[in-house]
Amino acid sequence: MVIAESKPLAEILDMIKDFKKIVVAGCKGCVTVCCAGGEKEVAILASELRIARKAAGNELEVKEYTCERQCDPEYIEPLDDLVADADAVLSIACSVGPQYVAARYPYLRVYPGLNTTSIGGAVEHGVWTEFCQACGSCIIGNFGGLCPITRCAKQLLNGPCGGSSEGICEVGKGSIPCIWQLIYDRLKNLGELHKLTEVQLYKNWSTSRDGGLRTTTREELKQ
Amino acid sequence: MTAEYSAGSKLEKIFKSGQKAVTGECGPPRGTDVEHFKKKAAFLKGNVDAVNVTDNQTAVVRFCSMAAAKLLLEMGQEPVMQMVTRDMNRIGLQSNILGAAALGIKNLLCLTGDHQSFGDNPQAKNVHDMDSIMLAHTLKNMRDEGKMVSGTECQGRPRMFIGAAANPFADPQEFRVVRMGKKIAAGVQFIQTQCIYNMERWRKFMEMANDMGLTEKCFIMAGITPLKSVGMANYMKKFVPGLDVPDSYITRLKGVPKDKVAAEGIKIAVEQIQECLAMKGVAGIHLMAIEWEDHVPEIVKAAGLLPRPVVEAD
Structure with missing residues (x-):
């Protein structure tokens, strides 16, 4: 929401x-x-x-x-x-x-x-966190269902960077979990760590805000 | 590795000759004080093979790395131009690669860059259209295939030796070498590491790199930053994420009279350099003597790394 x-x-x-x-x-x-x-x-x-x-x-x-x-x-x-x-x-x-x-x-x-x-959800009573930046081209399937575009401060697709320490991101004064640690842990659980050895290349940002105002049209629903 | 040169920089030639390379670092000023920059750089001449010029490091505005690299060329020193993906999108980055190559800059260090929240413009927007790995891939494609990201043909290819950084001390520990491997797979030819203090963990990192065959595909330089004072050591330990300063070094610095702390710091750095160079797979030293450039000659000499090889870039 x-x-x-x-x-x-x-x-x-x-x-x-x-x-x-x-x-x-x-x-x-x-x-x-x-x-x-x-x-x-x-x-x-x-x-x-x-x-x-x-x-x-x-x-x-x-x-x-x-x-x-x-x-x-x-x-x-x-x-x-x-x-x-x-x-x-x-x-x-x-x-x-x-x-x-x-x-x-x-x-x-x-x-x-x-x-x-943000677009996000509650993580505890009275606390809401961002989970999606609406980039318009969802890639979380590559990352154990977790979004590095939203949850990595540098939007890294080949993370984690050198600022990941004991599961915590260097940004946010200790308050933000390193999403790349979470992605790593999850892919390890799923036996899919090999996915992280693949070099991820350029993302197409034209579906994001960068491409101009986005309008979603469903022809079959239009009157 | 073959003796064929992809870029023909002095740094590439020294690596490929089998000799250990030494690079230094010189941060551009927070203003237009060219003389200060030149003064710092002059201490490095003849003592290192190439000099890194940082690109708005720690997200603090400084004069740009391309201008600094050009000044070094004019001083007869070889630059390693750093470029971060934080401040420019793929259009700006590719444009700067072409411009830098046109100016005769032959080494490019591809970085993502420190987050802007650490710098003097925490309200800035960051870009991150690409990351360091994509930037390295971009340069490799431009240089070797003559193609830009868009597929457009380059009219004249940027002949640059491709570098990147690695932090052996961040987490998850077991992934650090794998990530370096990704950089190498994307086209990176030399690596400069984050400042090394925890020699044990560094040794394990290099063992893994050797086991994975990465040291045969890439020249790995050990990053050394001499500890100038107890305060600096404590700061690095407590406040710099991903840096691991063992208490033993802090104890050593505390154990000498105040006027001998700097000398002890240099002694530690020299010991580290020698230990690193004795490790299998270490191809050189990246000496980051931050605002201590005047001590570089002394450190390099004490480490037995002088004289530096006389090599001409293409």
Whole structure:
């Protein structure tokens, strides 16, 4: 799923400092699962903003709504009435959401309340890690099902580099496991260490962000 | 190995003559202070066969390795130009290979480079379109097949001797030699290792390299960095990932009067050089006397490596 986290309150307050009425819009998709932009977080953020602005002697009217998903036009529609007299929408979906909101309301200001951090998953309660960079051409089958593009700081395909020490990457001050150690251990378990002796050559990055905006089309589903 | 020269650099010729080669290192300055660079490089002249010029090492901005390599050529010294894949994509890297070859640079050390989080621009984007192994493969293909990555024909091939680094002290230990083997399979002809302190582990690494036949396919140079002080030794031990400084060396440095520590560090380096050269498969020494270039003549002399062979590059 898409992982996101809240922007600092001060940054959000600064973005909306000129407005009197805003809508805080959440999303019941990924950001609900990673506890950053669901119904609960919408309510908390709305209260925080009201309190902060009241304390500053500049009251703010905040309406709350959590879309089923913000990455589908039909789920943005319920915002129509709410935004009618609003100065701005503060979306706390992943950064796809505010862009859908912006597309629907050409004359309405839209701001992101979250920083979208990665495509990943939970590794323990309250901790989420990145697992995929959406390079558009998955190669993890060569590496025991683990992704060095995402999980190696140098995106090495012929790792591990000289900075792998006791299973830990030199980047991240001891907090990041060396994915190449994990790949090595896994291929050893699978009896496939020989795979690591093959020289991996150039990756085609044109399917990644480098190739320009990516659009996925399924002709059979198009109407 | 045949006496046919793929690049005709002085370094390649010395290796292929069967003599032990010695390389040094000279880091370009963090500015345009050419005189400082030349002064450091001058200490190496006649004491080493070729001089590595680093490419923004530790991800700190310095003047570029190609310019530094060209300055060395003008000083009558042979450069080993280092090139990292961190800062340029395949377009930039191939362009620099061609440019460097056009300037007469004949040795290229292919590296991935230190991560930018260690340098002075931790907010920089890194590239890593290729890694060191792909870079070596690229150069080999350009030189031997006349083909660029895209398949385009090179109009004039870059005649360069292909080098890379190896760290025998990183993990997983049993994979380090295998990884060096991958570099060699990709086209690497000489290896310069990370600084060696743990001689036991180094010896095991070389035994494995010999067993795998790698020392017959590639010239392996032992990387030696003299310990200048107890502080430096402690720093290397504690803070440089993949470096393994045994306590015995630190004890030795601590055991001499303060004004004798540097001399003891040099003594250790000389002992290490001699021990390395006695090992099967070690083809030379890469002496990285970081900001201590003025001590290189003394170390090389004490190690019995002078005079250096007089060889002309093609």
